[in-house]
Amino acid sequence: MDISNSSVKIPKHLKDLPKFYSGVEKLLIAVDCIIFGFDKNNLKLLLFKRKVQPFKDNWTLIGSFVRKGENLDQAAKRILYEATGLSEVLLKQLFCYGRTDRDPGDRVISIAYYALIPLIEDDECTNGEYKAQWFEVDNAPSLILDHNEMVFSARKKLCENAKYEPIGFELLPQKFTLPQLRLLYEALFQRKLDRRNFSKKILSMDILEKLDEKDKSTSTKGANLYRFDELKYKDKLENGFYFKI
Amino acid sequence: MDISNSSVKIPKHLKDLPKFYSGVEKLLIAVDCIIFGFDKNNLKLLLFKRKVQPFKDNWTLIGSFVRKGENLDQAAKRILYEATGLSEVLLKQLFCYGRTDRDPGDRVISIAYYALIPLIEDDECTNGEYKAQWFEVDNAPSLILDHNEMVFSARKKLCENAKYEPIGFELLPQKFTLPQLRLLYEALFQRKLDRRNFSKKILSMDILEKLDEKDKSTSTKGANLYRFDELKYKDKLENGFYFKI
DNA sequence: TCAAAAGTGTTCAAGTTACACCCATGT
DNA sequence: ACATGGGTGTAACTTGAACACTTTTGA
Numbered sequence: 001m002d003i004s005n006s007s008v009k010i011p012k013h014l015k016d017l018p019k020f021y022s023g024v025e026k027l028l029i030a031v032d033c034i035i036f037g038f039d040k041n042n043l044k045l046l047l048f049k050r051k052v053q054p055f056k057d058n059w060t061l062i063g064s065f066v067r068k069g070e071n072l073d074q075a076a077k078r079i080l081y082e083a084t085g086l087s088e089v090l091l092k093q094l095f096c097y098g099r100t101d102r103d104p105g106d107r108v109i110s111i112a113y114y115a116l117i118p119l120i121e122d123d124e125c126t127n128g129e130y131k132a133q134w135f136e137v138d139n140a141p142s143l144i145l146d147h148n149e150m151v152f153s154a155r156k157k158l159c160e161n162a163k164y165e166p167i168g169f170e171l172l173p174q175k176f177t178l179p180q181l182r183l184l185y186e187a188l189f190q191r192k193l194d195r196r197n198f199s200k201k202i203l204s205m206d207i208l209e210k211l212d213e214k215d216k217s218t219s220t221k222g223a224n225l226y227r228f229d230e231l232k233y234k235d236k237l238e239n240g241f242y243f244k245i
Numbered sequence: 246m247d248i249s250n251s252s253v254k255i256p257k258h259l260k261d262l263p264k265f266y267s268g269v270e271k272l273l274i275a276v277d278c279i280i281f282g283f284d285k286n287n288l289k290l291l292l293f294k295r296k297v298q299p300f301k302d303n304w305t306l307i308g309s310f311v312r313k314g315e316n317l318d319q320a321a322k323r324i325l326y327e328a329t330g331l332s333e334v335l336l337k338q339l340f341c342y343g344r345t346d347r348d349p350g351d352r353v354i355s356i357a358y359y360a361l362i363p364l365i366e367d368d369e370c371t372n373g374e375y376k377a378q379w380f381e382v383d384n385a386p387s388l389i390l391d392h393n394e395m396v397f398s399a400r401k402k403l404c405e406n407a408k409y410e411p412i413g414f415e416l417l418p419q420k421f422t423l424p425q426l427r428l429l430y431e432a433l434f435q436r437k438l439d440r441r442n443f444s445k446k447i448l449s450m451d452i453l454e455k456l457d458e459k460d461k462s463t464s465t466k467g468a469n470l471y472r473f474d475e476l477k478y479k480d481k482l483e484n485g486f487y488f489k490i
Numbered sequence: 491t492c493a494a495a496a497g498t499g500t501t502c503a504a505g506t507t508a509c510a511c512c513c514a515t516g517t
Numbered sequence: 518a519c520a521t522g523g524g525t526g527t528a529a530c531t532t533g534a535a536c537a538c539t540t541t542t543g544a
Contacts, residue, residue, distance in 0.1 A: 439534070
């Protein structure tokens with residue numbers, strides 16, 4: 001199937017014409033980000049104090065209206081950068097929320113994205129602008145509008161995606177141990193995983209690079225550090241391999 | 246986790262105030278529907294001749310701008326009804342397309358939905374308004390804007406969803422045979438499935454009702470007709486069962 | 491009576507789960 | 518020397534894949 005943008009090119013004489021579709025009502029478009037992090041045992045959520053009315057000072061996801069000339073992905077990226085200072089981050093579009101009454105401030109269509117970031121300190125996230133705070137996902141305060149629903153769906157989607165894509169690594173530091181990785185998946189799937197079977201499975205995929213370093217912070221023996229080998233992974237993908245945990 | 250709309254109620258004094266968010270640019274919002282059908286061996290796509298500029302008379306997905314006071318799902322439902330006359334149809338939101346340059350007519354944010362309908366004749370779809378035509382998905386004409394990309398993604402998503410949700414039945418008549426159902430999944434997954442293993446698997450789920458009727462249109466012996474037992478399925482769902490094909 | 495599709499059962503391979511023992515090291 | 522978490526191997530089981538024979542009936 002041809003998935004190129006379109007075989008029908010834009011005729012030149014259209015380019016400088018006034019816009020079509022006049023008289024159609026326009027709406028506000030926002031992007032909201034569900035920012036996940038992981039800390040030892042817990043999946044976490046970065047929440048913010050809303051700065052504007054309505055619902056000023058209530059807990060909220062971070063979001064912003066989409067600007068003129070800005071793609072949706074760009075908007076998500078900008079929002080995340082403004083809120084955390086991070087730019088190389090996994091962002092994924094989840095769902096579009098458009099109930100007419102979802103925001104009493106006006107009708108707003110909101111596109112939800114989730115972001116997976118390696119945990120950083122609360123105060124590094126503020127950038128002077130926002131009061132950000134990490135919460136355990138299962139222990140987070142109630143949020144404004146339909147943001148609770150967004151978080152719920154995002155968590156579910158994250159869990160699904162993590163089964164078939166190697167996105168868990170995005171939530172860990174570059175170097176991590178197998179026990180760490182296992183705790184992450186246990187938090188995502190909300191169930192215990194067998195230590196031995198987990199190691200076997202993840203190592204058999206042959207997408208981790210074993211480093212010559214140990215992390216002794218959780219045991220006397222120390223656990224080996226690994227790195228996700230993205231190049232190797234992508235190479236394998238092309239040869240019919242697919243990630244599955 | 247609390248997924249109620251919000252624990253923060255809208256303060257009464259806000260309700261009659263002028264809208265917030267003044268000065269923010271608004272954009273056009275459209276919903277586009279990828280309408281799938283199934284005919285004997287082939288997954289099909291219902292396409293339309295565009296009635297307006299730009300790209301008038303080119304093949305396109307059916308779509309419409311979202312109206313004031315209309316939820317996104319309602320818009321999708323309306324579009325589908327206007328185009329096919331069908332109203333009890335599976336509709337699922339897929340993805341939101343928002344590239345700034347995706348429509349030369351103006352900046353339009355488009356939310357794609359797929360619809361699964363039991364095949365009906367082309368001319369029943371017109372409703373006097375549109376020139377609709379079914380195409381095999383793999384043999385469809387090139388579409389305007391980013392509609393080719395939408396179709397591609399929708400097909401992929403449909404395939405994924407069909408593995409874990411009993412949505413295949415939406416594409417068949419109420420009464421169907423196992424060979425028919427198998428052909429459908431073969432078209433979705435684009436590979437042959439073993440006749441015997443397929444029957445075994447689908448019947449072992451115990452969500453089909455065997456009818457006392459045969460379809461003799463494809464063989465002398467005739468194939469038994471079945472019906473998807475939605476109530477039974479939902480009941481099983483609550484008891485931890487999950488569909489998997 | 492035979493061709494063509496439909497229905498059913500068995501066997502084998504692969505993947506998943508359960509589980510036990512040894513290792514390294516700071517105290 | 519021992520307690521604690523980390524590393525590996527093996528057996529039982531479940532699931533999915535491969536495959537062959539019998540049944541029905543219109544032509």
